Amino acid sequence: xxxxxxxxxxxxxxxxxxxxxxxxxxxxxxxxxxxxxxxxxxxxxxxxxxxxxxxxxxxxxxxxxxxxxxxxxxxxxxxxxxxxxxxxxxxxxxxxxxxxxxxxxxxxxxxxxxxxxxxxxxxxxxxxxxxxxxxxxxxxxxxxxxxxxxxxxxxxxxxxxxxxxxxxxxxxxxxxxxxxxxxxxxxxxxxxxxxxxxxxxxxxxxxxxxxxx
Numbered sequence: 055x056x057x058x059x060x061x062x063x064x065x066x067x068x069x070x071x072x073x074x075x076x077x078x079x080x081x082x083x084x085x086x087x088x089x090x091x092x093x094x095x096x097x098x099x100x101x102x103x104x105x106x107x108x109x110x111x112x113x114x115x116x117x118x119x120x121x122x123x124x125x126x127x128x129x130x131x132x133x134x135x136x137x138x139x140x141x142x143x144x145x146x147x148x149x150x151x152x153x154x155x156x157x158x159x160x161x162x163x164x165x166x167x168x169x170x171x172x173x174x175x176x177x178x179x180x181x182x183x184x185x186x187x188x189x190x191x192x193x194x195x196x197x198x199x200x201x202x203x204x205x206x207x208x209x210x211x212x213x214x215x216x217x218x219x220x221x222x223x224x225x226x227x228x229x230x231x232x233x234x235x236x237x238x239x240x241x242x243x244x245x246x247x248x249x250x251x252x253x254x255x256x257x258x259x260x261x262x263x264x265x266x267x
Contacts, residue, residue: 067234069098071266084111088119090252094259102127116142171195193218
């Protein structure tokens, strides 16, 4: 995920065309949800730290769904880094970054995607040896037009755009040379999770995983 990550760690950008961004209110839903996503072809799963259930959810997926590559999202502090890695997170995603947070993510031993929304932030990360990052909030920050404009002067930077992306808009992002995957939540709709409709989640995941082509 970054140039400083261990070579044994494959890039999350290359695991699947879409990384599901998951918000869980109940950690008991974590394992069946992860199994549905993996069965649908989406092994990289970002569990966001937006709810009290997040750490337990990461821990459960790491322990019980071996084919899943579970990561932590909304990582904004050093304690988030250490806590999620201890729980079993295999990658980290932040909405933005500071020197302190970046240092902690680099020291964590797992791949990470620091968030950017400006050219200067991208250049600053490249200066620090980081070549793979999250572009957030993608739609609000300029979308495909912005990323396309970045590709000529900064071809070494690769992105996972996240924020406002849908099944309909994802292909236009994935067609860009500097986009490895996109992040989204359309395959984990709140009503499907609330009703434990894992078959629907698997169906939506399979539809998303087919976007690779």
